[in-house]
Amino acid sequence: MRAATFALLAALTAAAQDAKPATIDSILAETWYEAKLLPQARASDAEFLRRVTLDLTGVVPTEQEVAAFLKKPDRTAKIDELLASPRHAEFLANAWTTSLYGYLNGNDTARAPLEFWLRKAFADNTPYDKVVRDLLTGTGRPQQSAPATFVGRYYMENGKPEEIAVKVSRAFLGIRLNCARCHDHPFDKWTQDDFYQFAAFFKGVERKYIAQNVIEIADSPERAAARYYVQDLKKAVKPKFLSGAEPQTAALRDELALFVVTNRQFARAFANRLWYHFFGRGLVHPIDNFSKKNPASVPRLLDFLTDEAVRLKFDVRAMIRTIVTSKVYQLSSSVAKADPLREKLFAQSLVRPLAPEQVVDSIFRALDLEAAMGRTEMLKSRERFIQFLVRNQLQEDLTSVFEYRESIQDVMTKMTIDLSRARTGKGFLASQPSVERIYLAALSRRPSARERKTCDDYLKRGGSVEELVVTLLNSHEFTFNH
């Protein structure tokens, strides 16, 4: 049977290569064939719906949405519906702000304006290269001119451009250039000169202090023309991009932005970052560590996605659609035991912890608390719980991390109990839900016959609906995306 399947896979792969241009599915089918791997089965409709809703909108589907989808499981239509929803832009903006800015306000800038600006950019489907050019060249007061938040956040008051250089290289090029800050990179081609020449593109930035917590980012022709002396190198350094390209004008940041977004590595890093968002693992992983020592797990696929990014002119929504409509994205995550090779080659869907926002928003949705609490109170609670969940990561740079990696069980328990007890008169619990509805709301699926019996028995013995909901919301099945 296994041999026959391989033969079929080989035939399909060959046929695909002969007849059609490469796709994500055809490239991975060929990869699996070469590695003698069988892909996991297709995810069930319930499994797919939960995954795609979490990945595209950051929240589990409502029980009504699950019921409707299970009745008419049109996956492509669901993807298009989610991509068009405002929550999609909100969620992407939230995740990318965390990656670009982090959680805590700092350096006289605030996270919120950047997040709102990104939300609009994603809602308008602004091409990614345009977004990055705006971020790299932003001027003005960050609280009014949101793109200036990015440079303001990392460009220090002492006029040192090194921090912003590190962030740009990691976030937009997927390169850990910081390793070359103190010495030539031990494993890669980057030298200390490369690092400081890259940083020198920001030497013209002027960070004006207007008042307490108010700064203004501007470009100063005088600063751009001034020498950038690097103590470690004992010499003045001129701006030079990693490709060897040199600026020809005093508009240093404009030229840098151009060098960055027209470079193939930019498209590569973008494609890899998107892939990571939907698979929990980059083709190059970690996503900010493109290096000779850390090659892509499926180089041909990375090349394909890079070409697609360029061909689609960095159309974020189109790229996402290409990924989530692939058969690979829709594989099941149910496996008997972990197999690192299968995970590396994406022969199955990876089980990954939810991001803090996904956890909190999903609990709110499962308990139907949004309507019950009112938007203002809900937003306040949401912010408090997220801060609580990420308390150990508040200060961290999250360029390469999306999902929540620490144990959250204690927090989860506290949070769900607090919320459900506080709200027993309202929301989902007030509706005296059946076991089936509890499963649909909490786990986005119907209970198995065994689960149904166990729960019914528990309730007949006098167990409470509230405890049952809290138990499900604290299960691994709820706190992971699979």
Added chain:
Amino acid sequence: MSLLLAAVLLAQVDPKIDEFARTLKADDELATKLRDTLLAAWGKPALKEQIATIIADAKKTARDGVVPAYFKEHFDDAGGLRDASKPHAGDLLRGLAIYEADIKELRAVRDAALAKIADEPEHNAKLKKFLATDEGLHLLYFTQLRLLTGRDEARLEKAIMLLLEQIVAPDMEGRLVLREDIKDKLDVYLEQIDEKVERSKDIEAALAALLPKLSDEGDTGRLKKALGKPGAAAVIAQKSDRDRALSESFSEADGRLVLREELAEKLDAVLAAIDEASRKIANVKGPCDRIGARMKDERLRALLKSDMVRLEIANEVKIEGKTVGSAAGMAEAFDTWQKTIFTESDGKLVVQDSLIDKVRDGVRKAQREAANYTAPSATLKPYADKLVDGTLKAFYLSLYGRVRMTEILTAKADAITFSETQGLEMWIAKHIDHGAVREGSRATVEALIAKAEKIRKELEKNDINPGDK
């Protein structure tokens, strides 16, 4: 003006460059080349570099002209005050009168304090000596105490504007509008503010009905007087249960309402809170009126007129970490300042140990700066000498006039900002005529095209693939 410019700052220049490039004439060879260059991504940095130079020149010219422009705006050629500037002149003279009264009061308080300041150790003596001078007195007034009493409207207005910039942004006409980028967050926030304002209005109405019934005698009389002040309703509204408490706070006696006896002990605290609130509201009134006039949205304009919102602003706005207008007058402001610097030892005031180094440096620095607070401005004198109105002339030549005018002129100079879009317009006006390159500008445009070409060549170095060695 500054707001209009700020609005343009937000506008993106790249689409404007494209728009301009498309207007260049097809039958002019150089203009065609320029058009193709500017429509390409590599042409834009080359043009932006030239725009930056134009902006820097324009800024310098405009800043140099701030003083003559000010006098031209407010006075005619014969030195007469323009009719439209009468309110402005009134503001200046009112400020002068307040300053004169303040200094008189401060001098008396300072003299009393000097007698208490110890002559040892040396840093104490130096501070005492400096405070005893007229320069020291003025420096203390202008840099510290004026802020504490809320007299420093220039800094206050700037601080309030910065605070409000979190929710409003200038539109293309310079009017302030709610920020679109955070609209949904603002909707929630404004709903909360509206609720508070409504609540405050309800309380105002309740107070209006209550006041005539209150007795004028004793504690009730004191409270009645306080409840009639602006800000009383706002203070009550800040505590959610106070309006309910209001109706339950009085009992009837001889046909009038009197404060219940058990509440008398809380009266002083309530009176102090109302007094502080009405003072704070008065402090921010001027700046809020001026900023409110710039609001396009009627809802925001109305909010800025509300005592409730003004109190919130006054509580929120801080300058150098200090709450503006926290002191009632010079005596209180001096007392607050004195307590932050000195401690009492054997009946004498000595500088606190933790501040000794700061005070030493501060006195040295203050002595250097003192010159600014002793002489009238030489820059203003030639203009002031030509004025017809003797009172105004005296203002511009006074010490207060020098400080106030520095604030006004600095604000004007700071407001001179040119956006890239304006820079582009200036560049076009200088180098392009009806879609063709001006004869005298050919070299500039050719240099721009050559630079853009060099950038294009640099872009050919396209892949930095970290996987390659």
